[in-house]
Amino acid sequence: MEKTKQIRSLFTQRGLRFTQQRRAIYEALEATKSHPTADDLFHMVSPRLQGLSLATVYNTLEALCDAGLALRLPSGGSAKRGGGSARYDATVENHLHLRCSRTGVVADVPKDFSSKLLEQISPSVLRELEHQMGFKIQLVQIELVGQFHKAS
Amino acid sequence: MEKTKQIRSLFTQRGLRFTQQRRAIYEALEATKSHPTADDLFHMVSPRLQGLSLATVYNTLEALCDAGLALRLPSGGSAKRGGGSARYDATVENHLHLRCSRTGVVADVPKDFSSKLLEQISPSVLRELEHQMGFKIQLVQIELVGQFHKAS
DNA sequence: GTACGTGCAAAATGTTTGCATCATT
Protein backbone atom coordinates (compact mmCIF):
# COMPACT_ATOMS: atom_id res chain seq x y z
CA MET A 1 0.00 0.00 0.00
CA GLU A 2 1.09 3.49 -0.86
CA LYS A 3 0.10 5.10 2.39
CA THR A 4 2.00 2.64 4.50
CA LYS A 5 5.18 3.55 2.66
CA GLN A 6 4.55 7.23 3.18
CA ILE A 7 4.16 6.81 6.89
CA ARG A 8 7.11 4.52 7.04
CA SER A 9 9.35 7.09 5.42
CA LEU A 10 7.95 9.85 7.64
CA PHE A 11 8.98 7.74 10.60
CA THR A 12 12.37 6.63 9.45
CA GLN A 13 13.28 10.13 8.31
CA ARG A 14 13.01 11.17 11.93
CA GLY A 15 14.65 8.14 13.40
CA LEU A 16 11.47 6.47 14.62
CA ARG A 17 11.08 2.76 14.29
CA PHE A 18 8.10 1.71 12.25
CA THR A 19 5.99 -0.55 14.42
CA GLN A 20 2.40 -1.62 13.94
CA GLN A 21 1.39 0.21 17.09
CA ARG A 22 2.95 3.49 16.08
CA ARG A 23 1.58 3.24 12.61
CA ALA A 24 -1.96 2.59 13.85
CA ILE A 25 -1.83 5.33 16.45
CA TYR A 26 -0.48 7.84 14.00
CA GLU A 27 -3.06 6.94 11.38
CA ALA A 28 -5.88 7.26 13.88
CA LEU A 29 -4.62 10.61 15.06
CA GLU A 30 -4.18 11.85 11.53
CA ALA A 31 -7.64 10.71 10.48
CA THR A 32 -9.62 12.42 13.19
CA LYS A 33 -10.48 16.04 13.74
CA SER A 34 -11.39 15.43 17.35
CA HIS A 35 -8.19 16.17 19.29
CA PRO A 36 -8.30 12.92 21.18
CA THR A 37 -6.73 12.17 24.53
CA ALA A 38 -4.34 9.25 24.92
CA ASP A 39 -7.19 7.22 26.28
CA ASP A 40 -9.44 8.14 23.35
CA LEU A 41 -6.76 6.92 20.98
CA PHE A 42 -6.35 3.75 22.95
CA HIS A 43 -10.02 2.98 22.47
CA MET A 44 -9.96 3.93 18.79
CA VAL A 45 -6.98 1.78 17.99
CA SER A 46 -7.17 -1.20 20.29
CA PRO A 47 -9.93 -2.99 18.33
CA ARG A 48 -7.42 -3.37 15.50
CA LEU A 49 -4.48 -4.24 17.69
CA GLN A 50 -5.62 -6.56 20.37
CA GLY A 51 -3.34 -6.41 23.37
CA LEU A 52 -2.33 -2.81 22.79
CA SER A 53 -1.23 -1.15 25.98
CA LEU A 54 -2.15 2.33 27.08
CA ALA A 55 1.46 2.87 28.04
CA THR A 56 2.42 2.31 24.43
CA VAL A 57 -0.02 4.98 23.38
CA TYR A 58 1.66 7.39 25.76
CA ASN A 59 5.12 6.40 24.62
CA THR A 60 4.16 6.70 20.99
CA LEU A 61 2.57 10.09 21.44
CA GLU A 62 5.65 11.38 23.18
CA ALA A 63 7.82 10.04 20.38
CA LEU A 64 5.58 11.62 17.74
CA CYS A 65 5.64 14.97 19.51
CA ASP A 66 9.40 14.89 19.86
CA ALA A 67 9.67 14.07 16.18
CA GLY A 68 7.39 16.94 15.22
CA LEU A 69 4.68 14.69 13.79
CA ALA A 70 2.13 15.60 16.44
CA LEU A 71 1.38 18.34 18.91
CA ARG A 72 0.33 18.11 22.48
CA LEU A 73 -2.22 20.85 22.95
CA PRO A 74 -1.77 23.14 25.91
CA SER A 75 -4.61 22.19 28.14
CA GLY A 76 -6.36 24.80 30.22
CA GLY A 77 -9.30 24.20 32.49
CA SER A 78 -9.52 22.22 35.68
CA ALA A 79 -9.39 18.44 35.65
CA LYS A 80 -13.15 18.43 36.04
CA ARG A 81 -13.70 20.56 33.01
CA GLY A 82 -11.71 18.61 30.50
CA GLY A 83 -8.31 19.94 31.45
CA GLY A 84 -7.49 16.66 33.11
CA SER A 85 -5.85 14.91 30.25
CA ALA A 86 -3.69 16.03 27.39
CA ARG A 87 -5.09 16.24 23.89
CA TYR A 88 -3.16 15.59 20.73
CA ASP A 89 -3.29 16.79 17.18
CA ALA A 90 -1.51 15.46 14.12
CA THR A 91 -2.00 18.67 12.18
CA VAL A 92 1.38 20.23 12.33
CA GLU A 93 0.60 23.28 10.28
CA ASN A 94 -0.02 26.07 12.73
CA HIS A 95 -3.65 26.70 13.49
CA LEU A 96 -5.74 28.06 16.33
CA HIS A 97 -7.97 26.23 18.73
CA LEU A 98 -11.21 27.05 20.41
CA ARG A 99 -11.54 25.65 23.90
CA CYS A 100 -14.80 25.57 25.79
CA SER A 101 -14.22 26.77 29.33
CA ARG A 102 -17.12 24.66 30.57
CA THR A 103 -16.45 21.32 28.95
CA GLY A 104 -12.84 21.37 27.83
CA VAL A 105 -13.84 20.45 24.30
CA VAL A 106 -11.35 21.65 21.73
CA ALA A 107 -12.24 22.58 18.17
CA ASP A 108 -10.13 23.80 15.30
CA VAL A 109 -10.48 27.28 13.98
CA PRO A 110 -11.04 26.92 10.22
CA LYS A 111 -7.91 27.24 8.18
CA ASP A 112 -8.83 30.52 6.53
CA PHE A 113 -9.41 32.21 9.86
CA SER A 114 -6.30 30.68 11.37
CA SER A 115 -4.06 31.92 8.64
CA LYS A 116 -5.74 35.31 8.60
CA LEU A 117 -5.01 35.68 12.30
CA LEU A 118 -1.54 34.18 12.26
CA GLU A 119 -0.50 36.39 9.38
CA GLN A 120 -1.25 39.41 11.50
CA ILE A 121 1.50 38.52 13.90
CA SER A 122 4.64 40.25 12.79
CA PRO A 123 7.66 37.95 12.52
CA SER A 124 9.98 40.86 13.13
CA VAL A 125 8.46 41.52 16.54
CA LEU A 126 8.83 37.83 17.35
CA ARG A 127 12.46 37.87 16.30
CA GLU A 128 13.09 40.96 18.41
CA LEU A 129 11.47 39.19 21.33
CA GLU A 130 13.55 36.06 20.83
CA HIS A 131 16.68 38.12 20.87
CA GLN A 132 15.75 40.12 23.94
CA MET A 133 14.65 37.13 26.00
CA GLY A 134 17.30 34.67 24.84
CA PHE A 135 14.56 32.30 23.73
CA LYS A 136 14.15 30.26 20.56
CA ILE A 137 10.49 30.12 19.55
CA GLN A 138 9.47 26.76 18.11
CA LEU A 139 5.74 27.19 18.02
CA VAL A 140 3.10 29.86 18.47
CA GLN A 141 0.14 28.35 20.26
CA ILE A 142 -3.04 30.39 20.24
CA GLU A 143 -6.10 29.28 22.05
CA LEU A 144 -9.39 31.14 22.13
CA VAL A 145 -11.04 30.28 25.41
CA GLY A 146 -14.74 30.79 25.73
CA GLN A 147 -18.06 29.05 25.38
CA PHE A 148 -20.15 27.63 22.60
CA HIS A 149 -23.66 29.05 22.45
CA LYS A 150 -26.60 26.90 23.48
CA ALA A 151 -25.33 25.72 26.85
CA SER A 152 -25.77 22.02 27.39
CA MET B 1 -5.01 48.18 56.51
CA GLU B 2 -5.84 49.61 53.14
CA LYS B 3 -4.88 46.61 51.10
CA THR B 4 -7.00 44.22 53.10
CA LYS B 5 -10.06 46.33 52.30
CA GLN B 6 -9.21 46.38 48.64
CA ILE B 7 -8.98 42.63 48.48
CA ARG B 8 -12.08 42.28 50.58
CA SER B 9 -14.08 44.38 48.18
CA LEU B 10 -12.61 42.57 45.17
CA PHE B 11 -13.86 39.36 46.70
CA THR B 12 -17.29 40.49 47.80
CA GLN B 13 -17.94 42.22 44.49
CA ARG B 14 -17.73 38.82 42.89
CA GLY B 15 -19.62 36.93 45.53
CA LEU B 16 -16.58 35.34 47.15
CA ARG B 17 -16.41 35.04 50.89
CA PHE B 18 -13.43 36.74 52.42
CA THR B 19 -11.53 34.13 54.41
CA GLN B 20 -7.99 34.28 55.74
CA GLN B 21 -6.99 31.43 53.48
CA ARG B 22 -8.33 33.00 50.32
CA ARG B 23 -6.82 36.33 51.21
CA ALA B 24 -3.38 34.83 51.84
CA ILE B 25 -3.44 32.70 48.70
CA TYR B 26 -4.55 35.59 46.55
CA GLU B 27 -1.91 37.91 48.00
CA ALA B 28 0.81 35.36 47.41
CA LEU B 29 -0.29 34.79 43.85
CA GLU B 30 -0.52 38.50 43.18
CA ALA B 31 2.90 39.18 44.66
CA THR B 32 4.88 36.70 42.63
CA LYS B 33 5.93 36.69 39.00
CA SER B 34 6.65 32.97 39.08
CA HIS B 35 3.41 31.34 37.85
CA PRO B 36 3.26 28.94 40.76
CA THR B 37 1.52 25.59 40.88
CA ALA B 38 -1.04 24.84 43.57
CA ASP B 39 1.64 23.06 45.51
CA ASP B 40 4.03 25.98 45.19
CA LEU B 41 1.39 28.27 46.63
CA PHE B 42 0.70 25.82 49.41
CA HIS B 43 4.34 26.00 50.45
CA MET B 44 4.48 29.77 50.11
CA VAL B 45 1.41 30.37 52.20
CA SER B 46 1.33 27.62 54.78
CA PRO B 47 4.05 29.14 56.99
CA ARG B 48 1.63 32.00 57.71
CA LEU B 49 -1.42 29.83 58.03
CA GLN B 50 -0.54 26.74 59.96
CA GLY B 51 -2.92 23.91 59.21
CA LEU B 52 -3.68 25.09 55.71
CA SER B 53 -4.82 22.27 53.49
CA LEU B 54 -3.72 21.71 49.92
CA ALA B 55 -7.34 21.01 49.05
CA THR B 56 -8.18 24.53 50.16
CA VAL B 57 -5.56 25.90 47.82
CA TYR B 58 -7.17 24.02 44.97
CA ASN B 59 -10.65 25.16 45.98
CA THR B 60 -9.51 28.74 46.30
CA LEU B 61 -7.75 28.76 42.97
CA GLU B 62 -10.82 27.41 41.27
CA ALA B 63 -12.95 30.06 42.92
CA LEU B 64 -10.51 32.79 41.91
CA CYS B 65 -10.44 31.60 38.32
CA ASP B 66 -14.21 31.42 38.14
CA ALA B 67 -14.40 34.92 39.53
CA GLY B 68 -11.90 36.20 36.98
CA LEU B 69 -9.28 37.15 39.56
CA ALA B 70 -6.78 34.57 38.37
CA LEU B 71 -5.98 32.53 35.31
CA ARG B 72 -5.07 28.91 34.99
CA LEU B 73 -2.40 28.78 32.34
CA PRO B 74 -2.84 26.25 29.57
CA SER B 75 -0.18 23.73 30.29
CA GLY B 76 1.66 22.05 27.46
CA GLY B 77 4.42 19.54 27.83
CA SER B 78 4.34 16.05 29.23
CA ALA B 79 3.97 15.44 32.93
CA LYS B 80 7.71 14.85 33.07
CA ARG B 81 8.53 18.15 31.50
CA GLY B 82 6.58 20.44 33.74
CA GLY B 83 3.19 19.87 32.19
CA GLY B 84 2.17 17.79 35.15
CA SER B 85 0.58 20.45 37.26
CA ALA B 86 -1.39 23.54 36.48
CA ARG B 87 0.16 26.97 36.88
CA TYR B 88 -1.66 30.08 37.95
CA ASP B 89 -1.33 33.77 37.33
CA ALA B 90 -3.06 36.66 39.06
CA THR B 91 -2.31 39.06 36.25
CA VAL B 92 -5.61 39.31 34.51
CA GLU B 93 -4.57 41.82 31.87
CA ASN B 94 -3.91 39.84 28.74
CA HIS B 95 -0.30 38.98 28.17
CA LEU B 96 1.72 36.28 26.45
CA HIS B 97 3.74 33.49 27.96
CA LEU B 98 6.96 31.81 27.02
CA ARG B 99 7.07 28.12 27.86
CA CYS B 100 10.24 26.09 27.75
CA SER B 101 9.56 22.81 25.98
CA ARG B 102 12.31 21.12 27.97
CA THR B 103 11.54 22.20 31.50
CA GLY B 104 7.97 23.49 31.47
CA VAL B 105 9.07 26.77 33.02
CA VAL B 106 6.76 29.63 32.15
CA ALA B 107 7.84 33.24 31.86
CA ASP B 108 5.92 36.38 31.02
CA VAL B 109 6.51 38.21 27.81
CA PRO B 110 7.22 41.83 28.77
CA LYS B 111 4.19 44.08 28.68
CA ASP B 112 5.34 46.18 25.73
CA PHE B 113 5.86 43.12 23.56
CA SER B 114 2.62 41.55 24.70
CA SER B 115 0.57 44.55 23.80
CA LYS B 116 2.41 45.07 20.54
CA LEU B 117 1.56 41.51 19.52
CA LEU B 118 -1.98 41.48 20.87
CA GLU B 119 -2.78 44.73 19.09
CA GLN B 120 -1.95 43.07 15.81
CA ILE B 121 -4.87 40.72 16.17
CA SER B 122 -7.84 42.27 14.53
CA PRO B 123 -10.96 42.33 16.71
CA SER B 124 -13.16 42.33 13.64
CA VAL B 125 -11.77 39.00 12.50
CA LEU B 126 -12.36 37.60 15.97
CA ARG B 127 -15.93 38.85 15.95
CA GLU B 128 -16.50 37.28 12.56
CA LEU B 129 -15.09 34.04 13.87
CA GLU B 130 -17.31 34.15 16.96
CA HIS B 131 -20.33 34.61 14.78
CA GLN B 132 -19.44 31.85 12.36
CA MET B 133 -18.57 29.29 15.02
CA GLY B 134 -21.28 30.16 17.53
CA PHE B 135 -18.64 30.73 20.15
CA LYS B 136 -18.19 33.52 22.69
CA ILE B 137 -14.51 34.31 23.15
CA GLN B 138 -13.60 35.14 26.72
CA LEU B 139 -9.86 35.11 26.50
CA VAL B 140 -7.10 34.94 23.92
CA GLN B 141 -4.29 32.80 25.27
CA ILE B 142 -1.02 32.94 23.39
CA GLU B 143 1.91 30.82 24.33
CA LEU B 144 5.28 30.87 22.61
CA VAL B 145 6.73 27.41 23.02
CA GLY B 146 10.46 26.98 22.63
CA GLN B 147 13.67 26.90 24.55
CA PHE B 148 15.80 29.31 26.48
CA HIS B 149 19.38 29.50 25.30
CA LYS B 150 22.09 28.05 27.48
CA ALA B 151 20.43 24.80 28.45
CA SER B 152 20.53 24.12 32.18
C1' DG C 1 -28.66 30.55 62.00
C1' DT C 2 -27.53 29.26 57.45
C1' DA C 3 -24.81 28.64 53.81
C1' DC C 4 -20.48 28.08 52.53
C1' DG C 5 -15.39 27.30 53.35
C1' DT C 6 -11.91 24.39 55.58
C1' DG C 7 -9.12 20.32 56.84
C1' DC C 8 -8.33 15.72 56.62
C1' DA C 9 -7.98 11.43 54.51
C1' DA C 10 -9.37 8.63 50.93
C1' DA C 11 -10.53 8.07 46.14
C1' DA C 12 -10.24 9.05 41.35
C1' DT C 13 -7.56 10.32 37.43
C1' DG C 14 -3.71 10.64 34.38
C1' DT C 15 0.93 9.45 33.40
C1' DT C 16 5.31 7.18 34.03
C1' DT C 17 8.41 3.33 35.17
C1' DG C 18 10.69 -1.38 35.73
C1' DC C 19 11.26 -5.41 33.74
C1' DA C 20 10.72 -9.42 30.83
C1' DT C 21 9.63 -10.34 26.14
C1' DC C 22 9.27 -9.30 21.32
C1' DA C 23 9.99 -6.93 16.79
C1' DT C 24 12.63 -3.87 13.77
C1' DT C 25 16.69 -2.64 12.05
Next chain:
DNA sequence: AATGATGCAAACATTTTGCACGTAC
Protein backbone atom coordinates in the same frame (compact mmCIF):
# COMPACT_ATOMS: atom_id res chain seq x y z
C1' DA D 1 22.68 -9.88 16.96
C1' DA D 2 21.66 -5.49 18.94
C1' DT D 3 18.86 -1.91 19.93
C1' DG D 4 14.84 -0.19 21.00
C1' DA D 5 9.54 -0.93 21.50
C1' DT D 6 5.83 -3.35 23.80
C1' DG D 7 2.76 -5.06 27.53
C1' DC D 8 1.80 -5.51 32.01
C1' DA D 9 1.40 -4.09 36.64
C1' DA D 10 2.74 -1.28 40.00
C1' DA D 11 4.32 3.29 41.35
C1' DC D 12 3.62 8.18 41.18
C1' DA D 13 1.71 12.68 40.94
C1' DT D 14 -2.06 15.66 40.64
C1' DT D 15 -6.59 16.86 41.58
C1' DT D 16 -11.18 15.92 43.45
C1' DT D 17 -14.46 14.27 46.93
C1' DG D 18 -17.05 13.15 51.38
C1' DC D 19 -17.79 14.46 55.70
C1' DA D 20 -17.33 16.75 60.26
C1' DC D 21 -16.35 21.09 61.95
C1' DG D 22 -15.75 26.07 61.85
C1' DT D 23 -16.50 30.78 60.15
C1' DA D 24 -18.30 34.70 57.38
C1' DC D 25 -22.34 36.74 56.25
